[in-house]
């Protein structure tokens with residue numbers, strides 16, 4: 200269950216030491232000892248263990264007062280990295296992810312998830328290994344995957360995915376760990392996008408909802424700076440909210456008239472084809488709107504309105520600092536404008552007073568960054584546990 204508990208709970212002293220060094224409140228053993236009220240010998244032992252694992256570095260000397268120089272502690276491993284992939288239906292976006300959300304070597308490659316987990320993961324792993332080998336500095340700490348389906352993060356498996364045939368209950372995280380020899384992190388794509396986007400935004404925006412609107416719709420919730428998964432990992436699933444006045448189109452969930460059937464890229468393709476337009480993919484919809492096709496623009500605006508109505512209810516309830524819109528449809532101004540306008544119409548003024556409504560700043564990279572950061576977080580929590588266990592904490 201360690202995946203769900205914050206580092207500060209799984210390894211109190213080591214985590215608090217790391218936290219104080221990272222936040223600049225302490226830069227020496229003496230300061231740590233004073234701030235934490237722990238014996239100097241205990242602090243020294245913990246710091247040595249953190250240094251051994253590359254989590255803390257002891258560098259240079261500093262003396263602002265001209266007195267005797269002293270050793271300065273800082274967070275180590277800034278050069279360390281994860282490799283990650285944001286997996287879609289036909290493509291994967293891969294790259295190196297650094298602590299703090301920096302990216303390197305980003306590339307998009309064709310990938311057929313319908314070929315099943317063994318074939319798809321083997322292909323992906325080959326490309327990720329190349330990325331890791333090309334990197335000259337730092338150490339590979341973890342491997343992160345963003346997947347387009349529900350993920351049981353505690354088990355590291357995909358569960359009941361409607362768009363990933365053959366993947367149900369496949370042990371993705373264990374497979375990654377076996378192949379790479381470092382911790383693996385597997386998470387749903389909307390959650391990855393939410394976490395990635397949250398990380399690069401100002402620290403004051405601690406509550407946010409990120410919606411991914413591509414051929415399907417998903418949302419991730421950040422509550423008090425952390426991903427909120429809910430009781431069974433389904434938090435943020437606005438996809439199957441029933442829309443008043445929606446036609447009785449069947450949804451993948453077995454119901455009819457869900458948000459997904461009127462506002463997703465797949466729904467827009469269906470709606471526009473019924474009018475005789477030539478559209479096979481969500482990318483075709485985007486092209487039509489960019490060419491100012493009236494029917495496509497109207498359909499996209501209506502889709503944004505439906506999403507905005509569903510979001511307004513959730514925003515009233517959750518009172519976030521920010522709503523971020525990601526996925527390919529969020530690149531369309533008429534879509535974003537419709538969402539925004541419904542949110543202002545449908546929310547209490549107190550809720551929208553300071554509400555940030557914005558496109559995902561990381562754009563198409565948000566999911567990739569989030570997946571990599573989850574992997575780095577796993578690696579950190581594992582290292583902290585290893586530090587904590589010999590001390591019996």
Ligand SMILES: [Zn+2]
Nearest residue numbers: 439450452457
């Ligand atoms: Zn549904």
